[in-house]
Amino acid sequence: MIKKKNNSYMLIKKNIAKLAIIHQTTNISPNRLVALFLKSFSDEDLLLPKKTKDGFWDWKLSDNTAYKYFKKELAGYMKRNQNDQGFLMMLEHFKSNYLAKEYFGENYQFLADNYYALEQPLKDFVKEAFIAVHPITPAMSPKEIAVRNQKLGKISVKHWIGDITNYDYFSQAPSFMMQNVQQALQYIDLYIMNILNEKQLDSELMKLSTNQRLEVKLSPKEALRTKIQKI
Incomplete structure (x- = not known):
């Protein structure tokens, strides 16, 4: 069970359409997205006062709690809307309009491509180093091979943008590679922060939500079953 220790849950729930x-x-x-989102709020907005015998105190956000909030809300929102025509149209509108903005000279696709171009050499370096240090040998048991391949797979798999920094092997790469990736992420973070502060987007999402509620309200009710009269 997710404990609602502060207003993060309420803010994520209220803005789940935009975040999704x-x-x-x-x-x-x-x-990374939910961390950037919560940075746009002041402590006064985030903290939830709790009354105690000594007065009021603030529950701080525990590690990964906001991420758990977001995963739960995102799963529910996508289940309800992944086939919704209004939501799908909004996705295309967002990609062609908001991700095309050039807040500081480049659109989002350029920043993402630049990030992937810097991430791949880092992953390749760590992968080659891992294979050199941990080769498969005839003396290894099937279990040992499976564990070794599982670790290798974590390096090879495609990550969400920014997730690579959460893995231990990230720090095993040369410092200049890590710095390049971090710098590319800083530009992406700044771009996302600009989108989060777009008032026009908030207005458009409010209209989408209103239309979805109206569609539900005006949808034909299930036909009532004809009551069988006994003779």
């Missing part, structure tokens, strides 16, 4: 659209179109790490 950004996540689905940018491929940014869910953990």
Whole structure:
């Protein structure tokens, strides 16, 4: 059970449409996205006062709690809307309009391509180093081979943008590679922060939500079953 220790849960729930659209179109790490989102609020907005015998105190956000909030809300939102025509149209509108903005000279696709171009050499370096240090030998048992291949797979798999920094092997790469990736992420973070502050997007999402509620309200009710009269 997720404990609602502060207003993060309420803020994520209230803005889940915007967060879902950004996540689905940018491929940014869910953990990174929700962290950027919460940075746009003041402590006064985030903290939930709790009354105690000594007065009021604030429950702080525990590690990964906001990420758990977001995963739960995102799963529910996508289940309800992944085939909704209004939501799908909003996704295309968002990609062609908001991700095409050039807040500081480049659109989002350029920043994402630049990130992937810097991430791949880092992954290749770590992968080659891992294979050199941990080769498969005749003396290895099937279990040992499976464990070794599983670790190798974590390096090879495609990550959400920014997720690579959460893995231990990230710090095993040369410092200049890590710095290049971090710098590319800084530009992406700044771009996402600009999108999160787009008032026009908030207005458009409010209209989408209103239309979806009206469609539900005006949808034909299930025909009542004809009551069989006994003779």
